[in-house]
Amino acid sequence: MANQSKRAIVVIQLAGANDALNTVVPYTNGLYYDFRPHISIAPEAVLPLDAHYGFHPEMGPVKALWDQGKVALINGIGYPNPDRSHFRSMDIWHTAEPTKIGTEGWLGRAIRELDPQGGNVLTGVHFGRGLPRSLACKGVPVASVGNLATYGVFPDLKDEARRLDALETFSQMYGGAQGRDVVLDVLGQNGRDALKGADILKTAPARYTSTVQYEANPIAQSLKSMAQVMFADLGTQLYYTLYGSFDTHGGELIAHAKLWQQVAGAVGSFYADLVEHGRENDTLIFIWTEFGRRIRDNGTGTDHGSGGTAFVIGGAVNGGMYGEYPSLKPEEQLNGDLHYNNDFRSTYATMLERWLGIPAAPIVNGHFEQFDFVSQ
Amino acid sequence: MSQQDIALMAHLLRRAGFGATREELETCVAKGYDAVVEALLHPTEAQCMPDDVIRRYHTDMAELRELNSVGAYWMYRMITTSCPLEEKLALFWHGLFATGYSKLNQARSLLNQIEMFRHHGLGSFATLLVELSKDPAMIIWLDNNDNHKEAINENYGRELLELFSMGIGHYSEQDIKECARAFTGWTLGNAEYMAVRASKDSIWPYSRIAWHFDYRDHDHDDGEKTFLGQTGRFNGADIVNIIVQREETARFLSTRLFQFFAADEVDDAGKPVIDAMMQTYFDSGYEIRAMLRTLFRSAYFRSEQARFTRVKGPVELVIGAVRLAGSYCQPTFGADQLARHTMYMGQGLFQPPSVEGWHEGLEWVDSGTLLERVNFVASELGNVSNPGVRNIINRLAAEDGGTFTPEALVDRCLDLLGPFQVAEDTHTALVGFVARQGAVHLQGHQPGDATEQLVGDVLRLATATREFQLA
Numbered sequence A: 001m002a003n004q005s006k007r008a009i010v011v012i013q014l015a016g017a018n019d020a021l022n023t024v025v026p027y028t029n030g031l032y033y034d035f036r037p038h039i040s041i042a043p044e045a046v047l048p049l050d051a052h053y054g055f056h057p058e059m060g061p062v063k064a065l066w067d068q069g070k071v072a073l074i075n076g077i078g079y080p081n082p083d084r085s086h087f088r089s090m091d092i093w094h095t096a097e098p099t100k101i102g103t104e105g106w107l108g109r110a111i112r113e114l115d116p117q118g119g120n121v122l123t124g125v126h127f128g129r130g131l132p133r134s135l136a137c138k139g140v141p142v143a144s145v146g147n148l149a150t151y152g153v154f155p156d157l158k159d160e161a162r163r164l165d166a167l168e169t170f171s172q173m174y175g176g177a178q179g180r181d182v183v184l185d186v187l188g189q190n191g192r193d194a195l196k197g198a199d200i201l202k203t204a205p206a207r208y209t210s211t212v213q214y215e216a217n218p219i220a221q222s223l224k225s226m227a228q229v230m231f232a233d234l235g236t237q238l239y240y241t242l243y244g245s246f247d248t249h250g251g252e253l254i255a256h257a258k259l260w261q262q263v264a265g266a267v268g269s270f271y272a273d274l275v276e277h278g279r280e281n282d283t284l285i286f287i288w289t290e291f292g293r294r295i296r297d298n299g300t301g302t303d304h305g306s307g308g309t310a311f312v313i314g315g316a317v318n319g320g321m322y323g324e325y326p327s328l329k330p331e332e333q334l335n336g337d338l339h340y341n342n343d344f345r346s347t348y349a350t351m352l353e354r355w356l357g358i359p360a361a362p363i364v365n366g367h368f369e370q371f372d373f374v375s376q
Numbered sequence B: 001m002s003q004q005d006i007a008l009m010a011h012l013l014r015r016a017g018f019g020a021t022r023e024e025l026e027t028c029v030a031k032g033y034d035a036v037v038e039a040l041l042h043p044t045e046a047q048c049m050p051d052d053v054i055r056r057y058h059t060d061m062a063e064l065r066e067l068n069s070v071g072a073y074w075m076y077r078m079i080t081t082s083c084p085l086e087e088k089l090a091l092f093w094h095g096l097f098a099t100g101y102s103k104l105n106q107a108r109s110l111l112n113q114i115e116m117f118r119h120h121g122l123g124s125f126a127t128l129l130v131e132l133s134k135d136p137a138m139i140i141w142l143d144n145n146d147n148h149k150e151a152i153n154e155n156y157g158r159e160l161l162e163l164f165s166m167g168i169g170h171y172s173e174q175d176i177k178e179c180a181r182a183f184t185g186w187t188l189g190n191a192e193y194m195a196v197r198a199s200k201d202s203i204w205p206y207s208r209i210a211w212h213f214d215y216r217d218h219d220h221d222d223g224e225k226t227f228l229g230q231t232g233r234f235n236g237a238d239i240v241n242i243i244v245q246r247e248e249t250a251r252f253l254s255t256r257l258f259q260f261f262a263a264d265e266v267d268d269a270g271k272p273v274i275d276a277m278m279q280t281y282f283d284s285g286y287e288i289r290a291m292l293r294t295l296f297r298s299a300y301f302r303s304e305q306a307r308f309t310r311v312k313g314p315v316e317l318v319i320g321a322v323r324l325a326g327s328y329c330q331p332t333f334g335a336d337q338l339a340r341h342t343m344y345m346g347q348g349l350f351q352p353p354s355v356e357g358w359h360e361g362l363e364w365v366d367s368g369t370l371l372e373r374v375n376f377v378a379s380e381l382g383n384v385s386n387p388g389v390r391n392i393i394n395r396l397a398a399e400d401g402g403t404f405t406p407e408a409l410v411d412r413c414l415d416l417l418g419p420f421q422v423a424e425d426t427h428t429a430l431v432g433f434v435a436r437q438g439a440v441h442l443q444g445h446q447p448g449d450a451t452e453q454l455v456g457d458v459l460r461l462a463t464a465t466r467e468f469q470l471a
Helices: A030-035 A060-067 A086-095 A106-114 A160-173 A182-201 A203-207 A218-231 A252-276 A344-355 B003-016 B022-031 B033-041 B051-057 B059-063 B067-080 B084-096 B107-120 B125-134 B136-141 B155-162 B173-182 B191-200 B236-244 B247-261 B271-283 B288-297 B314-325 B336-344 B367-381 B387-397 B406-416 B424-437 B450-463
Strands: A008-014 A071-078 A124-126 A238-243 A283-288 A308-313 A320-322 B186-188 B213-215 B225-227 B230-232
Touching (some): A008 A218, A060 A252, A071 A344, A106 A238, A160 B450, A182 B367, A203 A218, A252 A283, A283 A344, B003 B022, B022 B387, B067 B107, B067 B336, B084 B247, B314 B336, B336 B367, B367 B450, B424 B450
Antiparallel strands (some): A071 A308, B225 B230
């Protein structure tokens, strides 16, 4: 087993709710074609995983990893009493708290466990603006990097000499503790932390070399930034980004295909980069979405449903299907949706305990059966 | 017009509003402090960017389907209003009675709640609590629509006592149950219709029209209740009437108002002010306007020790910077970004982190949010094409022939941005920055030329200081 402190989880949130049925297509099930008269994927178009299920045709790079046994598919993932509101459902996934309004993000708690002293301001890094609730936890510093190339103070100053001069002044203004005023001292410490984080992060792109080409789209570029930070060995263990919108109420065939072409391509490039740098066995890629979509299509798209699909990808992953593929039989549906059959906190707990080696119960608010997609 | 008068007026308008430009300060000082306090406390016919203009330029703000459009729609009003206390106080109530979009998926009802705060936010606290109990967004947020005669749901009853009036420790679990019983039957009139809509339109499960309040006598538990030692066949308004008479309620409300408008931390000098606000609360029949008058006119509030004792909240910071920079006073492409910026800083409007609202004061700041705060404000005040920044430059150009020593330029900028003062090290750093750029002659300046950029950079750096984070 690799040294656990080098182990990382890369989280990709498919925002807007990815349609599970058109992602892992039950291409030999007549009910699927009955319920999806307008937006089904034809049997001959899917990338077959076995005699029953196949990936969306644009998921080639993920299919290639599946063929190598590097992809765990978690079918029928969800939580009791599914909520069809994006916001509420995302909150539930972010805070691992399905019954009341949670305040701490599960990854924020994980960071606190991994780095209790808060010694590394970069243990968790979000590639995007603001802080996803998964990472939010009081007293846990997380860097949110909108753009790695310009991250830091005064990114709007384009003239480099002027920016450096302004940064120098900023650094002086936030210099040593005054010891006179608690509030100003705390502000000063945070200003210095922000500069320190930016100074460390900006070294990453310069140190990065790779033969892997990433596409120009935002998700591919976010994963490239992650690779740069990861290979710079800054001690980051949790990487986060989100992409979308997968909220395909209309025009699903076109939009969903483009989204998966981008996400699958980005994951393929990133995995190749991991292999090139010998990091594929230290990294899990976890892809989740807040719920699946309605079984019956609405003419051009699908409305909100439940019972989704999640992915765990990595060199150390025991590839295959986990969780039962939910039934499409009308009597086994949940109000027209896929029935969930495994709690998302089982997947969280597996990654936390078996991969990161930290106790899961206090983070996910309870004990949940774990999967075998990674070994103990 | 003395410098002290300007500084005091700036303090008042930072607290009771979102700060002010030098021109606005001069106008207010001419009116006199007490007159300005009264004007703030009597918002009549606020002038602000009209709805039809907003909707013409921002179709997303007509639809109000997207969370950041809803936030920015309110922010336009904060930026352009002629009655800033009305909006500042609505922001206070939004923090105290924090209701979130996540559970509602319904912007119209949330905006109606803010409008309710405008109507009742300065009036009687008793009326406000009754209106809050009838507010459809609140009813959904705290599940009072599930609070039935035969099966009570305690959520609203509990939070009314704990978070909205008395604070924990002043009532029993039994009081909570009795309180919940009294609010049975306080529900939504069109919930069933909305539920039908929900089954057909899952992206907007409650559709796009607002809920309305309905009182259902047949679902109200009219039995005898014992609440805080009093017994009777209480209905919701009777419960509110008992709550508002409690000293704990007076202390809770006075303290929360004090912390929002006067100082994050209550020190020994602040305690008598809270006592005075409590006295006013009872003397005036629970009137919030009278309590704020007591606060704003107190010697404590007017003294220098009350200044810069609050960490600006993100919305307050962003609106303050925008009002100072003079941007966004006309419909502006990308205005919904304003709502995103405050979210990046930890305060998304209509997105409280929990039913408790936001933790304020120093908890606003961590290294990530500080970076967002500094970068947003600096980009607004450092942009020499913004109207407010042009005003500052033109004003400086007209002073002393437009020629400044580095020290004089820094001091004039700190003055026109506040006035506020910075620590000695910070001052030295700012002066050093100007000194490295060479002489400052604004005479014959042209829009965007190097001298103007230099002034812009001083404004950028001055607003990037720790001290500017404080109100």
